[in-house]
Amino acid sequence: xxxxxxxxxxxxxxxxxxxxxxxxxxxxxxxxxxxxxxxxxxxxxxxxxxxxxxxxxxxxxxxxxxxxxxxxxxxxxxxxxxxxxxxxxxxxxxxxxxxxxxxxxxxxxxxxxxxxxxxxxxxxxxxxxxxxxxxxxxxxxxxxxxxxxxxxxxxxxxxxxxxxxxxxxxxxxxxxxxxxxxxxxxxxxxxxxxxxxxxxxxxxxxxxxxxxxxxxxxxxxxxxxxxxxxxxxxxxxxxxxxxxxxxxxxxxxxxxxxxxxxxxxxxxxxxxxxxxxxxxxxxxxxxxxxxxxxxxxxxxxxxxxxxxxxxxxxxxxxxxxxxxxxxxxxxxxxxxxxxxxxxxxxxxxxxxxxxxxxxxxxxxxxxxxxxxxxxxxxxxxxxxxxxxxxxxxxxxxxxxxxxxxxxxxxxxxxxxxxxxxxxxxxxxxxxxxxxxxxxxxxxxxxxxxxxxxxxxxxxxxxxxxxxxxxxxxxxxxxxxxxxxxxxxxxxxxxxxxxxxxxxxxxxxxxxxxxxxxxxxxxxxxxxxxxxxxxxxxxxxxxxxxxxxxxxxxxxxxxxxxxxxxxxxxxxxxxxxxxxxxxxxxxxxxxxxxxxxxxxxxxxxxxxxxxxxxxxxxxxxxxxxxxxxxxxxxxxxxxxxxxx
Numbered sequence: 001x002x003x004x005x006x007x008x009x010x011x012x013x014x015x016x017x018x019x020x021x022x023x024x025x026x027x028x029x030x031x032x033x034x035x036x037x038x039x040x041x042x043x044x045x046x047x048x049x050x051x052x053x054x055x056x057x058x059x060x061x062x063x064x065x066x067x068x069x070x071x072x073x074x075x076x077x078x079x080x081x082x083x084x085x086x087x088x089x090x091x092x093x094x095x096x097x098x099x100x101x102x103x104x105x106x107x108x109x110x111x112x113x114x115x116x117x118x119x120x121x122x123x124x125x126x127x128x129x130x131x132x133x134x135x136x137x138x139x140x141x142x143x144x145x146x147x148x149x150x151x152x153x154x155x156x157x158x159x160x161x162x163x164x165x166x167x168x169x170x171x172x173x174x175x176x177x178x179x180x181x182x183x184x185x186x187x188x189x190x191x192x193x194x195x196x197x198x199x200x201x202x203x204x205x206x207x208x209x210x211x212x213x214x215x216x217x218x219x220x221x222x223x224x225x226x227x228x229x230x231x232x233x234x235x236x237x238x239x240x241x242x243x244x245x246x247x248x249x250x251x252x253x254x255x256x257x258x259x260x261x262x263x264x265x266x267x268x269x270x271x272x273x274x275x276x277x278x279x280x281x282x283x284x285x286x287x288x289x290x291x292x293x294x295x296x297x298x299x300x301x302x303x304x305x306x307x308x309x310x311x312x313x314x315x316x317x318x319x320x321x322x323x324x325x326x327x328x329x330x331x332x333x334x335x336x337x338x339x340x341x342x343x344x345x346x347x348x349x350x351x352x353x354x355x356x357x358x359x360x361x362x363x364x365x366x367x368x369x370x371x372x373x374x375x376x377x378x379x380x381x382x383x384x385x386x387x388x389x390x391x392x393x394x395x396x397x398x399x400x401x402x403x404x405x406x407x408x409x410x411x412x413x414x415x416x417x418x419x420x421x422x423x424x425x426x427x428x429x430x431x432x433x434x435x436x437x438x439x440x441x442x443x444x445x446x447x448x449x450x451x452x453x454x455x456x457x458x459x460x461x462x463x464x465x466x467x468x469x470x471x472x473x474x475x476x477x478x479x480x481x482x483x484x485x486x487x488x489x490x491x492x493x494x495x496x497x498x499x500x501x502x503x504x505x506x507x508x509x510x511x512x513x514x515x516x517x518x519x520x521x522x523x524x525x526x527x528x529x530x531x532x533x534x535x536x537x538x539x540x541x542x543x544x545x546x547x548x549x550x551x552x553x554x555x556x557x558x559x560x561x562x563x564x565x566x567x568x569x570x571x572x573x574x575x576x577x578x579x580x581x582x583x584x585x586x587x588x589x590x591x592x593x594x595x596x597x598x599x600x601x602x603x604x605x606x607x608x609x610x611x612x613x614x615x616x617x618x619x620x621x622x623x624x625x626x627x628x629x630x631x632x633x634x635x636x637x638x639x640x641x642x643x
Contacts, residue, residue: 009263009270012231014244017251019258023218026252027060030150030214034061035068037148037212042078049140050081051149051207052106053160054098057216058150059105066109076112082140083119084151084160085201087185088129088174090122095443096188097122120200126174129200133172137206149210153217156180157225157238161201164237170203194442204242213249215240217257220560226253227260269307275314277329282565283308284326285623294624295327330623333570338377338634339386339513350569350636351513351551358512360388361505365517365530366396367462368588371469372609374515374555375581376573377632382470389475389509391502392462393530394484395455398446402437404590405454409434429453451485457590464587477505483529494532502537510546518554518562518635527557538639552637558608562633564619569636572628573613582606 010017020026034050041048052058068074083098092099099119107117118139124132140146156164156178163178177185177199186192207213217226229240230251243249258264267273268283275283287306288295300319303312315322332348335341339358340351360381364370370378370390381388409430433449440446446454459478466476481498483491506514516534519527531554541547553569556562573581585606586592592604603611613630621627 009267011270012262014234014241015230015246015249015251017230017253017258017261019261019264020252020254023254024060026216026218026254027058028064030216030252031061031064031068033214034065034148034150035074038074038076038079041147042075046078047143048079049143049145049147050079051146051202051210052081052083052102053150053152054083054085054101055152057152057218061150061216062106062109065106069110074110076110079112079116080143081112081117082136082146082202083117084207085199086120086122087196088122088198088200090196092119092123095445120172120202122200129174133174133200136202137172140206146206146210148212148214149207151207151213151215151240153215153222153225153229153240154178154181155184155221155225157229157240159204159207159215159240159243161199162204162207162239164239166204166236166239168208168236168242169205172203172206173201175199175201190442190444204239208242208246211248213243213246215243215249215251217251217253219254220256220259222253222257223260226251226257230261266307268310272310275311278565280311280314280322281326281329282563283311284322285330285563285565288623289619292622294622295330296323296624298323327624330564330567330620331625333567334572334620334625334631335569336380336572337384338569338571339381339384350634355512358386359509360386360513360515361509361511362388362390362515363393363517363530363534364390364462365393365527366399367392367394367458368396368465368585368591368605369517369527369557371465371581371584371587372558372605373517374632374634375469375584375609376577376613376630377515377555377571377634378469379577379580379584380571386513387475388469388471389477389511390462390466390471391477391479391505392459393479393481393502393533394526395451395478395480396458397451397454400454400457400590402440405450405457406434406437408457409437409453445486454590455480458588461588461590465584468584468587479505481530481533483533484526491526491529494529494536498533499536499540502533503540506537506541507544512549512551514550514552515634516552516554516637517557518637519557519560535637535639542640548640552639553634554637555632555634558605558612561612561616562635564616564623564633566635567616567633569634570616570620571632571634572617572626573630573632575629578610578613578630582610585609 020029038048069076083102086098087096090097094100102119120136121132151159153159158164158181161175161177162170163175163181175198177197182192182195186195189195228238232238232241234241234244263270273279284295287302287308288298291302298319300312303309303319312319312322315325333350335350338351339360340346340353341349342353342356344353346353362370362378413430429449429452433453436447436450463473463476479501481501483494483498486492516531517527518531610630613632616631616633617628620631
């Protein structure tokens with residue numbers, strides 16, 4: 001991970017941008033700055049006026065502020081806060097309300113006076129909104145303006161709910177939400193049809209008037225919009241870009257959100273760098289793709305005119321030698337034997353030849369991630385005789401549509417009645433679930449009975465996939481990690497019980513290979529929490545002797561793939577294997593024909609997976625390798641190196 005951090009490397013950046021290794025480290029730094037400001041204001045006998053944001057981005061900031069209050073005595077008695085926005089209409093006790101969010105994330109955990117925090121009112125009539133917004137701004141002004149405003153950024157560049165097209169001098173107001181914003185919020189509202197079309201938001205001008213602004217962004221999903229906000233022109237299409245000429249703004253990002261910035265993406269174009277293998281591979285791959293040339297056809301001229309003369313100098317001044325070195329590295333990632341090929345020299349292969357038959361443990365965050373993300377590899381491992389286990393980390397129950405659950409309940413009831421089974425307890429659960437669904441209102445959290453039914457549905461689909469692939473029922477492990485079982489899209493943090501369940505399972509199976517979902521697109525999503533649970537378990541298990549023989553491979557999901565230069569094992573698939581993987585995905589019938597968390601991508605999961613795998617194969621082909629139908633990709637996590 002090469003990140004330049006000097007003025008020369010930031011020449012294309014129009015706003016100060018600080019890059020941290022991960023969201024937690026970055027969040028603690030932001031929380032520390034907020035705490036220092038609160039303390040400085042206390043010492044001066046002044047109020048500290050904070051502009052606060054909602055959403056997943058500031059959660060760890062608020063958690064750290066709560067810790068500082070609880071453990072280090074940080075007082076919020078002099079703090080006055082103004083939140084950016086609120087959905088409209090919205091009752092303050094609703095589960096989606098930003099009033100409730102702020103209470104749960106911060107206000108209930110510190111000593112801020114209730115009269116000192118302000119969240120836009122979503123209960124007013126539309127006729128009252130304009131006057132209320134003027135009063136909201138006047139109240140901020142009465143305290144001398146905002147001392148510090150923290151922000152997240154939307155996928156379309158919005159700040160607050162100032163959507164694309166908002167003017168720099170826009171005031172606090174009612175605004176119509178962009179379709180992408182509504183799609184992203186839809187899971188919180190049990191579907192797009194229930195998602196508000198309007199919101200009340202602090203205007204860009206009032207944000208800009210803050211004495212200090214910190215905008216935060218985490219995860220690969222934000223990388224593209226961060227590049228536009230930091231390096232692009234100041235335009236209304238990207239409201240965050242207005243902060244480029246704010247006198248005291250910092251953008252704070254994790255590494256994943258920085259990957260489209262020039263100093264991270266192409267640092268060799270900015271200044272001379274120390275070429276290591278990883279950076280060289282990244283540069284050569286991107287050069288070949290940019291010029292639409294196979295790697296072995298790159299010339300000295302190509303390198304010299306693209307800022308890579310230093311790399312040639314490191315390899316005897318020869319494009320031929322550089323090309324051959326990188327081509328060979330990539331060639332060695334390709335294998336049809338993901339569990340290792342027996343009785344061969346494995347010195348240049350991604351996996352070991354021994355033991356010939358390995359015990360494999362695939363961790364699947366949801367009950368379909370195994371087949372969607374690495375179905376071809378899953379099939380190969382079984383066909384090649386390895387002892388394959390799957391650990392389904394969560395129930396996935398919130399991702400089942402109510403109509404699907406209703407259909408399942410009707411089938412179970414009719415089945416019992418038709419055969420005259422005495423299933424009183426089962427019938428009670430089914431009737432309770434059916435009654436709840438019949439009377440369910442938008443935003444209601446599923447009852448335990450409904451979640452039980454939906455969980456059983458997904459467990460049955462996972463078992464069907466395992467039978468289809470060819471592993472016994474005993475090799476399917478349903479962990480039902482507690483962090484997930486909230487009944488809502490908002491999950492609990494990773495807990496000790498989650499880690500212990502994972503430790504116990506790894507100890508029981510003693511795998512030679514672990515496969516886990518390495519998604520970084522959403523650092524607060526279920527995949528990332530499941531990965532953190534695995535990482536925590538591996539830390540606890542390092543000293544176990546069997547772990548010396550355990551290799552960990554990370555795969556990605558249906559939306560994103562590892563960049564080719566980061567891939568360490570590429571498993572090609574034939575057309576027949578692609579089709580077989582598709583049929584395996586079809587076993588998850590509750591996730592077909594439209595899913596609860598569709599997002600802005602209307603393709604079904606099998607379509608996303610096939611196109612992603614085909615795209616990876618096409619990139620390998622463009623670089624000069626064999627033309628495969630599809631490729632699944634993995635990157636190794638060397639946890640033992642972290643002792």
